[in-house]
Amino acid sequence: MSDLPSFSTIELSRRGRLLKLTLNRPDAMNAVNLALHDDLAAALWFAQCDTLSDVLMITGAGRAFSAGGDLDHIANSAAHPHLFDHEAQVAKRIIYTMLDIDKPIVCRLNGHAVGLGATIALFCDVIFASEKAKIGDPHVGLGLVAGDGGAIIWAQRIGLGRAKEYLLTGEILSASKAAEIGLVNHCLPLDELDGAVDAFCDKLLAGAMGAIKATKVLTNMELKRIAHSVMEAGIAMESVSVRSADHLEGIAALREKRAPKFGN
Secondary structure (H helix, E strand, O other): OOOOOOOOOOOEEEHHHHHHHHEEEHHOOOOHHHHHHHHHHHHHHHHHHHHOHHHEEEEEEOOOOOOOOOHHHHHHHOOHHHHHHHHHHHHHHHHHHHHOOOOOOEEEEOOEEEOOHHHHOOOOOOEEEEEEOEEEEHHHHHOOOOOOHHHHHHHHHOOHHHHHHHHHHHOOOEEHHHOOOOOOEEEOOOHHHHHHHHHHHHHHOOOHHHHHHHHHHHHHHHHHHHHHHHHHHHHHHHHHHOOHHHHHHHHHHHOOOOOOOOOO
16 A cells, blocks of 8 residues: 555656656646645645655646646635635645645756746646746736745745746746846756756755755745745735736636726
8 A cells, every 4th residue: 555645636746765746637638726726835844745756846747837727616605705714724725835835846847837837836846847848926917916925936046027027017028038137947858857857856865865955944944034025915915916807807717817906
Protein backbone atom coordinates (compact mmCIF):
# COMPACT_ATOMS: atom_id res chain seq x y z
CA MET A 1 0.00 0.00 0.00
CA SER A 2 1.32 3.45 -0.92
CA ASP A 3 2.24 5.84 1.87
CA LEU A 4 0.95 8.68 -0.32
CA PRO A 5 -2.57 10.08 0.05
CA SER A 6 -4.93 9.88 -2.90
CA PHE A 7 -6.71 12.89 -4.40
CA SER A 8 -9.20 13.20 -7.24
CA THR A 9 -7.42 16.11 -8.94
CA ILE A 10 -3.80 15.80 -7.80
CA GLU A 11 -1.31 12.98 -8.23
CA LEU A 12 1.54 12.47 -5.76
CA SER A 13 4.54 10.28 -6.59
CA ARG A 14 8.08 9.71 -5.36
CA ARG A 15 11.53 9.38 -6.88
CA GLY A 16 13.81 8.67 -3.96
CA ARG A 17 13.52 11.65 -1.63
CA LEU A 18 11.89 13.80 -4.32
CA LEU A 19 8.13 14.25 -3.90
CA LYS A 20 6.32 15.16 -7.12
CA LEU A 21 2.95 16.93 -7.00
CA THR A 22 1.08 16.95 -10.32
CA LEU A 23 -2.02 19.06 -10.93
CA ASN A 24 -4.16 16.43 -12.62
CA ARG A 25 -7.11 17.77 -14.61
CA PRO A 26 -5.45 17.54 -18.03
CA ASP A 27 -8.68 17.61 -20.03
CA ALA A 28 -9.43 21.00 -18.44
CA MET A 29 -5.82 22.24 -18.72
CA ASN A 30 -5.64 21.78 -14.94
CA ALA A 31 -8.02 24.69 -14.39
CA VAL A 32 -8.77 25.13 -10.71
CA ASN A 33 -12.25 24.07 -9.62
CA LEU A 34 -13.40 23.60 -6.04
CA ALA A 35 -12.04 20.05 -5.86
CA LEU A 36 -8.58 21.00 -7.11
CA HIS A 37 -8.48 24.04 -4.83
CA ASP A 38 -9.26 21.90 -1.77
CA ASP A 39 -7.01 19.04 -2.90
CA LEU A 40 -4.08 21.39 -3.41
CA ALA A 41 -4.29 22.74 0.13
CA ALA A 42 -4.39 19.19 1.53
CA ALA A 43 -1.58 17.92 -0.73
CA LEU A 44 0.68 20.83 0.22
CA TRP A 45 0.00 20.18 3.91
CA PHE A 46 1.04 16.56 3.37
CA ALA A 47 4.20 17.70 1.58
CA GLN A 48 5.06 20.01 4.45
CA CYS A 49 4.80 17.19 6.99
CA ASP A 50 6.24 14.41 4.80
CA THR A 51 9.38 13.01 6.43
CA LEU A 52 10.29 10.83 3.43
CA SER A 53 11.08 13.70 1.05
CA ASP A 54 13.56 16.58 1.00
CA VAL A 55 12.56 18.32 -2.25
CA LEU A 56 9.09 19.04 -3.65
CA MET A 57 8.50 19.40 -7.39
CA ILE A 58 5.21 20.83 -8.69
CA THR A 59 4.02 20.42 -12.29
CA GLY A 60 0.89 19.93 -14.38
CA ALA A 61 -0.44 16.93 -16.28
CA GLY A 62 -0.83 17.24 -20.03
CA ARG A 63 -0.03 20.39 -21.97
CA ALA A 64 -0.70 23.04 -19.30
CA PHE A 65 0.56 23.80 -15.83
CA SER A 66 -2.76 25.39 -14.84
CA ALA A 67 -5.07 27.54 -16.91
CA GLY A 68 -6.26 29.38 -13.79
CA GLY A 69 -9.79 29.29 -12.46
CA ASP A 70 -12.27 26.89 -14.04
CA LEU A 71 -14.87 29.11 -15.72
CA ASP A 72 -17.87 27.09 -14.50
CA HIS A 73 -16.50 27.26 -10.97
CA ILE A 74 -15.89 31.02 -11.28
CA ALA A 75 -19.42 31.56 -12.56
CA ASN A 76 -20.91 29.49 -9.74
CA SER A 77 -18.99 31.52 -7.15
CA ALA A 78 -20.23 34.73 -8.77
CA ALA A 79 -23.83 33.47 -8.66
CA HIS A 80 -23.44 32.31 -5.05
CA PRO A 81 -20.77 34.62 -3.62
CA HIS A 82 -21.13 33.23 -0.09
CA LEU A 83 -19.36 30.13 -1.44
CA PHE A 84 -16.26 32.27 -1.92
CA ASP A 85 -15.89 32.50 1.86
CA HIS A 86 -14.77 28.84 1.96
CA GLU A 87 -12.53 29.37 -1.05
CA ALA A 88 -10.95 32.40 0.61
CA GLN A 89 -9.92 30.38 3.65
CA VAL A 90 -8.46 27.66 1.46
CA ALA A 91 -6.57 30.24 -0.64
CA LYS A 92 -4.83 31.49 2.50
CA ARG A 93 -3.95 27.92 3.48
CA ILE A 94 -2.38 27.32 0.06
CA ILE A 95 -0.15 30.39 0.20
CA TYR A 96 0.82 30.11 3.85
CA THR A 97 1.60 26.41 3.53
CA MET A 98 3.80 26.98 0.47
CA LEU A 99 5.73 29.57 2.48
CA ASP A 100 5.99 27.29 5.53
CA ILE A 101 7.37 24.26 3.65
CA ASP A 102 11.07 24.22 4.51
CA LYS A 103 12.09 21.84 1.71
CA PRO A 104 12.93 23.47 -1.64
CA ILE A 105 9.98 23.68 -4.06
CA VAL A 106 10.91 23.38 -7.73
CA CYS A 107 8.37 24.28 -10.40
CA ARG A 108 8.35 22.35 -13.68
CA LEU A 109 6.32 24.84 -15.70
CA ASN A 110 5.39 22.52 -18.55
CA GLY A 111 2.75 24.83 -20.06
CA HIS A 112 0.57 27.85 -19.50
CA ALA A 113 0.17 29.16 -15.94
CA VAL A 114 -2.63 31.70 -15.57
CA GLY A 115 -4.24 33.40 -12.55
CA LEU A 116 -4.02 31.10 -9.54
CA GLY A 117 -1.91 28.78 -11.69
CA ALA A 118 0.65 31.56 -12.05
CA THR A 119 0.52 32.29 -8.33
CA ILE A 120 1.21 28.64 -7.46
CA ALA A 121 4.16 28.60 -9.85
CA LEU A 122 5.59 31.89 -8.62
CA PHE A 123 5.48 30.87 -4.96
CA CYS A 124 7.78 27.97 -5.80
CA ASP A 125 11.45 28.62 -5.03
CA VAL A 126 12.95 27.94 -8.47
CA ILE A 127 11.02 27.83 -11.76
CA PHE A 128 12.03 25.98 -14.94
CA ALA A 129 9.66 26.92 -17.78
CA SER A 130 9.08 25.41 -21.18
CA GLU A 131 9.60 27.95 -23.94
CA LYS A 132 6.06 27.08 -25.08
CA ALA A 133 4.58 28.22 -21.76
CA LYS A 134 2.91 31.55 -21.03
CA ILE A 135 2.32 33.07 -17.63
CA GLY A 136 0.13 35.88 -16.34
CA ASP A 137 -2.40 37.00 -13.76
CA PRO A 138 -5.49 38.37 -15.57
CA HIS A 139 -7.72 38.78 -12.51
CA VAL A 140 -8.55 42.33 -13.54
CA GLY A 141 -9.75 41.06 -16.92
CA LEU A 142 -12.56 39.33 -15.05
CA GLY A 143 -13.28 42.34 -12.86
CA LEU A 144 -11.49 40.74 -9.92
CA VAL A 145 -8.85 41.96 -7.50
CA ALA A 146 -5.62 39.93 -7.70
CA GLY A 147 -6.01 39.10 -4.02
CA ASP A 148 -5.08 35.41 -3.82
CA GLY A 149 -1.32 35.97 -3.88
CA GLY A 150 -0.45 37.82 -7.07
CA ALA A 151 -0.15 41.20 -5.37
CA ILE A 152 2.38 39.63 -3.00
CA ILE A 153 4.67 37.57 -5.19
CA TRP A 154 4.99 39.47 -8.49
CA ALA A 155 6.63 42.50 -6.86
CA GLN A 156 9.02 40.27 -4.93
CA ARG A 157 10.18 38.61 -8.14
CA ILE A 158 10.36 41.51 -10.59
CA GLY A 159 10.02 44.73 -8.59
CA LEU A 160 7.04 46.93 -7.85
CA GLY A 161 6.98 48.91 -11.10
CA ARG A 162 6.93 45.90 -13.39
CA ALA A 163 4.54 44.03 -11.10
CA LYS A 164 2.04 46.89 -11.31
CA GLU A 165 2.36 47.00 -15.10
CA TYR A 166 1.45 43.34 -15.48
CA LEU A 167 -1.10 43.00 -12.66
CA LEU A 168 -3.00 46.17 -13.59
CA THR A 169 -3.32 45.07 -17.22
CA GLY A 170 -3.50 41.30 -16.78
CA GLU A 171 -0.96 40.87 -19.59
CA ILE A 172 0.10 37.30 -20.36
CA LEU A 173 3.87 36.90 -20.84
CA SER A 174 5.81 34.39 -22.88
CA ALA A 175 8.21 32.20 -20.91
CA SER A 176 11.15 33.85 -22.65
CA LYS A 177 9.97 37.31 -21.57
CA ALA A 178 9.30 36.01 -18.04
CA ALA A 179 12.86 34.67 -17.85
CA GLU A 180 14.29 37.90 -19.27
CA ILE A 181 12.74 40.00 -16.48
CA GLY A 182 13.41 37.44 -13.72
CA LEU A 183 9.84 36.29 -13.17
CA VAL A 184 10.98 32.71 -13.77
CA ASN A 185 14.49 31.33 -13.41
CA HIS A 186 14.94 29.41 -16.67
CA CYS A 187 13.25 29.12 -20.08
CA LEU A 188 14.07 25.93 -21.99
CA PRO A 189 12.93 23.94 -25.03
CA LEU A 190 10.25 21.50 -23.90
CA ASP A 191 12.42 18.49 -24.72
CA GLU A 192 15.12 19.80 -22.37
CA LEU A 193 12.79 20.61 -19.47
CA ASP A 194 12.78 17.24 -17.72
CA GLY A 195 16.56 16.88 -17.86
CA ALA A 196 17.11 20.33 -16.41
CA VAL A 197 14.54 19.89 -13.63
CA ASP A 198 15.83 16.43 -12.71
CA ALA A 199 19.45 17.63 -12.65
CA PHE A 200 18.59 20.56 -10.41
CA CYS A 201 16.54 18.42 -8.03
CA ASP A 202 19.37 15.88 -7.85
CA LYS A 203 21.83 18.69 -7.10
CA LEU A 204 19.67 19.81 -4.19
CA LEU A 205 19.19 16.24 -2.94
CA ALA A 206 22.97 15.71 -2.94
CA GLY A 207 23.53 18.85 -0.88
CA ALA A 208 23.69 19.56 2.85
CA MET A 209 19.95 19.38 3.35
CA GLY A 210 19.90 20.88 6.83
CA ALA A 211 21.75 23.96 5.59
CA ILE A 212 19.63 24.15 2.42
CA LYS A 213 16.35 24.02 4.34
CA ALA A 214 17.50 26.56 6.93
CA THR A 215 18.65 28.90 4.16
CA LYS A 216 15.24 28.63 2.51
CA VAL A 217 13.52 29.39 5.83
CA LEU A 218 15.77 32.43 6.25
CA THR A 219 15.16 33.79 2.76
CA ASN A 220 11.41 33.27 3.19
CA MET A 221 11.18 35.29 6.41
CA GLU A 222 10.64 38.66 4.72
CA LEU A 223 8.31 37.13 2.12
CA LYS A 224 6.21 35.59 4.90
CA ARG A 225 6.04 38.94 6.68
CA ILE A 226 4.76 40.58 3.51
CA ALA A 227 2.31 37.76 2.82
CA HIS A 228 0.80 37.92 6.29
CA SER A 229 0.42 41.70 6.07
CA VAL A 230 -1.17 41.68 2.59
CA MET A 231 -3.09 38.40 2.24
CA GLU A 232 -6.00 39.17 4.55
CA ALA A 233 -6.71 42.48 2.83
CA GLY A 234 -6.23 40.90 -0.59
CA ILE A 235 -8.73 38.13 0.05
CA ALA A 236 -11.21 40.63 1.51
CA MET A 237 -10.91 42.89 -1.55
CA GLU A 238 -11.24 39.96 -3.95
CA SER A 239 -14.32 38.82 -2.02
CA VAL A 240 -15.92 42.23 -2.61
CA SER A 241 -15.02 42.13 -6.31
CA VAL A 242 -16.59 38.65 -6.66
CA ARG A 243 -19.90 40.37 -5.88
CA SER A 244 -19.45 43.17 -8.45
CA ALA A 245 -21.26 43.86 -11.72
CA ASP A 246 -17.87 44.10 -13.44
CA HIS A 247 -17.09 40.53 -12.46
CA LEU A 248 -20.37 39.29 -13.93
CA GLU A 249 -19.59 41.24 -17.11
CA GLY A 250 -16.08 39.75 -17.24
CA ILE A 251 -17.50 36.22 -17.05
CA ALA A 252 -20.13 36.95 -19.71
CA ALA A 253 -17.53 38.46 -22.04
CA LEU A 254 -15.25 35.46 -21.64
CA ARG A 255 -18.08 33.04 -22.39
CA GLU A 256 -19.17 35.09 -25.41
CA LYS A 257 -15.58 35.57 -26.61
CA ARG A 258 -15.82 39.37 -26.73
CA ALA A 259 -14.19 42.34 -25.05
CA PRO A 260 -15.77 43.20 -21.69
CA LYS A 261 -17.58 46.49 -21.14
CA PHE A 262 -16.82 47.38 -17.55
CA GLY A 263 -18.87 50.00 -15.75
CA ASN A 264 -16.49 51.22 -13.04
